[in-house]
Amino acid sequence: MNSILNVEKDTDKVISKFSSLLEHCDSCLTDLISEIETLQFDLSQSNAPNDVLPTTNSFSMLNHVIKKVQDVSSQLAKEHRDFHSTVSRVGKAIDKNFNSDYGAMENRLLWSDDESKTILNRVIIEHFMRKGMLDIVDSLVTDAGLEMLEEEKKPFTELNQILISLRKRDLKPALDWVEINREKLIQQNSSLEFKLHRLQFIEYLCKGVEKQSELIAFARTKLQPLVDRHAKEIQALMGSLLYLKTGLENSPYAYLLDILNWSEICDVFIRDSCCLMGMSVDSPLNIAFEAGTVAFPALLNIRQMMSQRRVASVWTAKDELPIVIDLDKKFQFHSIFACPILRQQASDVNPPMRLDCGHVISRDALTKMSNGSTKVKCPYCPVEQNPQIAKQIFF
Ligand SMILES: [Zn+2]
Known part of the structure; x- marks a missing residue:
């Protein structure tokens, strides 16, 4: 920075x-x-x-x-x-301020086998699908020699078309989609349907008194079924009807006209539809890139220091970094466990183990402490127990 x-x-x-x-x-x-x-x-x-x-x-x-x-x-x-x-x-x-030599950070081995290459290409393709850039997706699929079924593309195409319509203030495609997926949306406690109907209501509201009967009919058919979960908001919408004649602009309900409601609906739609498809809101490629830009300077520094002091071999573990890099909370997706004995973060080769007494330490610490014996003392309680009983914990 x-x-x-x-x-x-x-x-x-x-x-x-x-x-x-x-x-x-x-x-x-x-x-x-x-x-x-x-x-x-x-x-x-x-x-x-x-x-x-x-x-x-x-x-x-x-x-x-x-x-x-x-x-x-x-x-x-x-x-x-x-x-x-x-x-x-x-x-x-x-x-002076930027390092142009990134050669030290390159790990060619990472992408040398076909499987990794295919996975990387798929991640890139998924990113463009999310962005709705289907022409790029098609070219990339052909160039990378991958196969992609129309079925795989369909949900992304559909969601993108709905988003384009929403940005043009056309609610119909989104409402149709909600109709089909209502059950699942209710299960995930989504307020998308209510928010879409509310925007529709506001649209009618802006048209003034001549739309009054439509407004009431709309409220009965579309808003009433949602009253259980959105009573307060629906009350506010009904209250706004009082200002139908004089106009909402100078009423306490002027906030309903805020154009931010339209950008909010796009965000809500993206969040809820991604959740419904079991996907993260941001594409994995985006997240990896963002995290990389944060971590890169620190890694570059440590790499240079290591090569100067000829200790390059310290950084050998494939899935582990030689230093802890503090990324923002939004980059944390699951719990991590740091062994209280060895003060190291647990990994696939050194997973967390739950002792019989309930305390958790890493496997390496347990092996060191037991040293081949069938009895080990928990460093915390300290109950004596058989190290064989300890169970691996998966996050
Ligand atoms: Zn214990």
Whole structure:
């Protein structure tokens, strides 16, 4: 982040210098043009039409203007050169603040086998499917030699079309989708259906008194069935009817007209439909990329330090990083266990083990403590027990 701010400072300098240069250049040229125009006019006035040689007076005027043009152009050229040095300072700031040598971080082995390549391609394809960029998906499937059934694409295509309609304030496709998936949506406690109907209600509300009977009929058929879960909100909608004549804009219900309701509905739809399909809201590729950008500088640093001190072998475990990197909460998807004895995070090779007494330590700690014996003392309670009884815990 600091690197970006450092470069930004120099870039800001370039931008402000450029605008002042532009301004100055413009005013200089305008002055020059008006001076030449005046000269042109003066010359045409002072010389009689048949005079071939200009008068001494015209000569001095001409010389004066020529000198001025030369002065101004050399001054502008100098300013332009100065500006160049400011621009090149940005390049130097980028070189200074960012590391361009990522070679050390590359792990070619990771993508060397066909299975990994296929998985990576599938993750990329899924990302584009979520974005609704189906033409890219098709090209990628062909290029990567993968097979993709229409069935796999269908839910993404459908959801994207609904989203496009929602952004155009067309609720119908979303409502149709809700109709088909109502049961599952209720199970996951979704308020999508209510929110869609509420927007529809507000749309009618905006049309004023002549839509009153439609509004009431709509409330009876669509809102009433939802009253169990959304009583308070439906009461508010009914209350807004009082202002149908005078307009909602100046009423306590003006918040119903907020256009943010429309962007909110898109978010709710994405969240609930992804949940229904058992998918995360963000694509795994996006999450991996974001987490990578946070972790990358720290990893790059440690990698460089390791190669300088010739301890590259420390970072050998495939699934483990040599340092703990604090990612934001949104990147944490499951619980982790750190062994209280070895002070290490549990992994596939060193999983957490639940002792007979209920305390949990890592398998390596248990092996070290028992040291082949059939009796081990729990470091916490300390009940003596058979280490064989300990059970592995899966998160
Ligand atoms: Zn214990």
